[in-house]
Amino acid sequence: MKMFDRHLSRHLAAYVDGELPPDRARKAEGHLSQCARCRAELEQVRLGMTIVERLPLTEAPESVWNSIQGTLSTHEPRRPFPIHIWRFAGGAAVALILVAAGLYWYSARQAETRWEVVSLNGSPKVASRPIHGVGHIAVGEWIETSGSSRARIKVGEIGSVDVEPNTRLRLVTARPGEHRLALRSGEITASIAAPPRLFFVETPAGTAVDLGCQYKLHCDATGHGLLRVTAGWVSIEWSGREALVPAGASCRTRPRIGPGTPYFDDAPARLVGALETFDFADGSSALGIILAASRARDTLTLWHLLSRVGAAERPRVYDRMVEFSAPPSGVSRDQVLRLDAQTLGRWREELAWTW
Amino acid sequence: MVSLSDREISAEIIDSCRQGDRDAFRALYDAYKDKVYSISLYFFHGDAMAAGDATQQVFLKLITGIRQFRGDAGFSTWLYRLVVNTCLDGARQYKSHAVIVDRSVLEAVVRGGSQEEELARMQIASSVQSAVSSLPPKFRLAILLRYFEDLSYEEMAKILNCSMGTVASRLSRGHRILAEKLAPLKGWLSTRHE
Numbered sequence: 001m002k003m004f005d006r007h008l009s010r011h012l013a014a015y016v017d018g019e020l021p022p023d024r025a026r027k028a029e030g031h032l033s034q035c036a037r038c039r040a041e042l043e044q045v046r047l048g049m050t051i052v053e054r055l056p057l058t059e060a061p062e063s064v065w066n067s068i069q070g071t072l073s074t075h076e077p078r079r080p081f082p083i084h085i086w087r088f089a090g091g092a093a094v095a096l097i098l099v100a101a102g103l104y105w106y107s108a109r110q111a112e113t114r115w116e117v118v119s120l121n122g123s124p125k126v127a128s129r130p131i132h133g134v135g136h137i138a139v140g141e142w143i144e145t146s147g148s149s150r151a152r153i154k155v156g157e158i159g160s161v162d163v164e165p166n167t168r169l170r171l172v173t174a175r176p177g178e179h180r181l182a183l184r185s186g187e188i189t190a191s192i193a194a195p196p197r198l199f200f201v202e203t204p205a206g207t208a209v210d211l212g213c214q215y216k217l218h219c220d221a222t223g224h225g226l227l228r229v230t231a232g233w234v235s236i237e238w239s240g241r242e243a244l245v246p247a248g249a250s251c252r253t254r255p256r257i258g259p260g261t262p263y264f265d266d267a268p269a270r271l272v273g274a275l276e277t278f279d280f281a282d283g284s285s286a287l288g289i290i291l292a293a294s295r296a297r298d299t300l301t302l303w304h305l306l307s308r309v310g311a312a313e314r315p316r317v318y319d320r321m322v323e324f325s326a327p328p329s330g331v332s333r334d335q336v337l338r339l340d341a342q343t344l345g346r347w348r349e350e351l352a353w354t355w
Numbered sequence: 356m357v358s359l360s361d362r363e364i365s366a367e368i369i370d371s372c373r374q375g376d377r378d379a380f381r382a383l384y385d386a387y388k389d390k391v392y393s394i395s396l397y398f399f400h401g402d403a404m405a406a407g408d409a410t411q412q413v414f415l416k417l418i419t420g421i422r423q424f425r426g427d428a429g430f431s432t433w434l435y436r437l438v439v440n441t442c443l444d445g446a447r448q449y450k451s452h453a454v455i456v457d458r459s460v461l462e463a464v465v466r467g468g469s470q471e472e473e474l475a476r477m478q479i480a481s482s483v484q485s486a487v488s489s490l491p492p493k494f495r496l497a498i499l500l501r502y503f504e505d506l507s508y509e510e511m512a513k514i515l516n517c518s519m520g521t522v523a524s525r526l527s528r529g530h531r532i533l534a535e536k537l538a539p540l541k542g543w544l545s546t547r548h549e
Contacts, residue, residue: 013526017501019508019519041531048530051537052502054483060392061403064410065384071415072380157422176423193416194423195433212416212440231444247444329524349517353493 007031008038010329012045113174114138115153122149124163142170145186155179158194172202187218205253206238213247225253228265244348246355249300254280261304264355268293275301278308287313296324299351307339314339325351369430372421380418388414391438394499398442400488409445413437435504435514439496446492479540486536494529497522 008028014020015028032038114136123130127141137143137153143163145151151163153171156179163169167186173179181188182202191214192199199210204223208215213232219225227236228250236243236251238258243251251262260279263272274289287309294302302321309317314337321327327336328350335343368386371379392410399405416437424433487495493515500506500514508519515522534541 010520010524010527013530014508014519014523017508017526019523041527044531044534045527047534047537047541048532051483051533051540052487052498052530054480055393055397055487055502056480057389057503058393058396060388060410061407064388064392064407064414065381067407067411068384068414068418071411072377072418158420194420198423212437232440328521330520346518346521349515349521350493353491 007035007041009041012038012042013049016042016045016049115155115171115174117143118152118154120150120152120162121165122146124149124151137171139171139174142168144168153181155190155192155199158198159190159192161191162189164188183217183219185219185221187216189216190214203253205255205257206236206241206259209235209237211235215245223255227251227253227259243304246300246352249355252276252279261301261308263301264297267298267301268295271298271301278305287316291316291320294320294324297354299324300355303344303348303351306336306344311337325354369421369424372418373424383417384414387434390503391434394438394496394503395442395445397484397487397499398492398495399445401484405445409438409441412441416441429510431504431506432510432513435500435506435510439500439514442496443492482537482540483533486533489536490529490532494525494532497525498529498533501526 008015008031011020011024011028015025018025020028032042117124117126117131117135117137119131119133119135122145123132124143124145125131126135126137126143128144129135131151143151143153145163145165145167147165150165153161153163153169155161156174156176158179161169161181164187167188168184169186169188170182170184171180172182177198178200179198180200180202184204188201190199190201190208190210192210192212194210194212196211197209201208201217203217203219203225205219205225208217208227211233213229213234215227215229215231215234217225217227227234227245229245229247231247233247234245236245236253236259238253241258243259243262245251245262248266249262249264252260254260257280261275263275271290271293274286274293277283278286278290287305290301290305299321302317305317306314306321315333318333318336327333327347331343331347331350336347368379368382372383388410391413392406395406395409395413396403399409413434417434424430487498490498497511497515500511506514508522511522512519
């Protein structure tokens with residue numbers, strides 16, 4: 001299709017902002033010279049831009065910094081080891097440098113291979129040794145809590161994990177570029193503030209991948225899991241199967257099956273029940289219940305179902321989604337039914353604004 | 356003090372932040388605080404408390420995660436991605452307020468005499484804020500990022516996790532909605548364009 005045979009509506013801001021490539025800008029000019037409708041819309045876009053220029057920049061109150069500073073004071077960042085070389089001379093200075101370098105290397109090495117653990121209740125155990133107050137967990141070691149103990153692990157420099165009662169958890173990797181735990185059973189609450197894909201929790205039924213978030217992850221003795229996200233996004237992945245779970249949503253997991261289909265915590269009980277049947281039992285009859293019970297917000301669930309139902313049932317899911325939200329331009333029924341990855345991604349981008 | 360460009364904080368400041376330098380954190384905060392706060396303020400319908408909370412969360416996440424910032428994406432891209440995610444998370448927690456743009460007030464302002472100019476400016480600023488706040492979130496964030504940080508469409512596409520075409524579409528649609536809501540201002544703006 002030649003660009004701008006159709007109206008320019010979607011491209012007008014790019015035209016005004018000089019974001020169109022030169023050849024497309026020339027075509028746009030040609031179209032505008034012949035199309036009164038697009039000229040009227042262009043005038044509206046320009047007026048909108050003039051209006052936005054009236055928005056004043058508002059100064060952040062000093063109280064915001066005070067709050068940040070207060071929080072930072074309780075989580076003081078680690079500073080490099082100070083070396084005041086000028087106080088010493090000759091061999092003493094050299095000796096000090098060697099000692100300091102050794103200490104710094106040791107401290108950095110320790111930070112890369114073990115994390116701080118604080119007992120919150122009772123006496124959690126690390127490597128079978130009880131911890132009172134503050135201790136450490138090293139790569140390869142297990143932390144275990146009883147029915148009356150809890151602990152908090154400081155995850156490098158990026159956040160923390162609360163280890164709830166009756167939990168077994170192992171530290172797998174502790175590097176700045178990869179923070180990885182393995183949850184065998186029990187429950188953890190993770191609060192991570194870092195760029196995406198730096199923090200991972202393995203479970204018998206999938207790996208939770210942090211995309212900048214807070215979440216609870218539960219795993220029972222049989223390996224059945226439940227992820228509940230309270231802020232940001234988490235991806236849960238197993239053997240090529242993936243579920244994207246936003247804040248306010250949950251996802252069940254099962255060994256040898258992986259993540260089920262995510263759903264919002266306020267979804268109708270009928271939908272949640274039918275989803276469990278669909279994901280982990282015979283799903284043929286459950287799909288009808290899921291579609292009938294779904295609401296506009298449940299396009300989160302329906303979007304995931306597109307790639308989980310068979311080709312014969314995919315049109316039913318698509319048609320139900322369209323009842324709630326018309327697909328954006330560039331997303332066609334054929335492409336969706338063929339599971340074109342780019343098309344599905346584009347639709348998810350649009351739907352995510354309503355999730 | 357290291358001098359900062361309007362757009363991108365220096366690598367030196369980021370390196371110092373990685374080392375835990377509190378003065379560098381403050382320099383970084385000062386460079387971006389008003390833009391982050393203003394975007395949050397207009398996103399949360401002028402709710403100063405929600406905007407303050409969001410700004411605090413953004414900088415805490417940024418400070419906590421800066422040791423892991425690898426520089427493979429621009430610093431601004433990472434920062435504004437945090438802003439977008441924090442605003443959207445906040446929107447799920449706060450009940451959204453209905454925002455109504457009162458066209459009759461605007462028409463009265465436009466008819467007003469020159470001695471009422473200052474009052475008119477204040478009322479128009481308030482109406483513009485209300486109109487921006489009333490936009491659907493996807494249009495609102497695109498416009499706020501574009502206006503307050505003058506980001507390119509490519510940068511915005513990375514921040515908003517969408518294509519450049521989608522960015523263009525959201526900006527076009529968002530600006531047209533604003534123009535429709537604030538149509539009575541058209542003549543007034545053209546005579547007082549600063």
